[in-house]
């Protein structure tokens with residue numbers, strides 16, 4: 001029984017991504033013969049994102065092994081050197097979403113669904129959130145100009161807890177633009 005249940009969402013993304021003046025992008029690596037299937041976790045991260053995007057008529061993200069590697073390095077650094085706290089994404093060149101959770105096992109789908117839960121606070125008409133709610137995490141998920149996704153998770157000893165980080169390229173949440 002998950003009665004010790006604590007779920008905390010990082011809302012830093014809403015603030016940090018506002019520093020992106022424009023959607024600068026890092027060129028993707030040259031295409032490879034991508035015939036091997038993605039690892040299961042990667043496919044689950046991707047599917048959960050693309051479901052939320054399809055619901056609002058936005059095209060799918062593709063999985064980027066380069067972004068996945070960057071998030072993997074970062075999530076392990078946070079686990080090993082930063083007590084598993086949220087990463088400071090302020091100066092990242094990618095968009096980023098994070099989730100820290102303890103008292104439960106967090107699958108990739110659960111992590112993405114927790115971000116997509118912000119959707120209920122988002123008003124597309126005026127591109128703003130209800131009251132004091134935040135929805136920059138959701139708008140990054142469905143940001144149309146973001147094309148590539150890479151994510152990683154680490155299990156931390158305290159809790160046990162899980163830290164999940166996804167990167168998006170080009171970054172979303174560009175000031176003055178709507179997600180789609």
Ligand SMILES: *[C@@H]1O[C@H](CO)[C@@H](O)[C@H](O)[C@H]1NC(C)=O
Nearest residue numbers: 082083084085102158159161
């Ligand atoms: C690390 O985080 C845990 C909870 O996540 C907390 O109980 C502990 O005090 C933290 N340790 C340090 C050194 O900040």
Ligand SMILES: *[C@@H]1O[C@H](CO)[C@@H](O)[C@H](O)[C@H]1NC(C)=O
Nearest residue numbers: 012016087088089090091092
């Ligand atoms: C995050 O990093 C930026 C610069 O890279 C710094 O200005 C800011 O204070 C940092 N934020 C936190 C919470 O450490």
Ligand SMILES: *[C@@H]1O[C@H](CO)[C@@H](O)[C@H](O)[C@H]1NC(C)=O
Nearest residue numbers: 123125126127128129130131
């Ligand atoms: C945006 O529209 C919603 C729904 O009509 C409204 O509740 C909210 O106050 C509006 N927000 C802003 C900042 O205008």
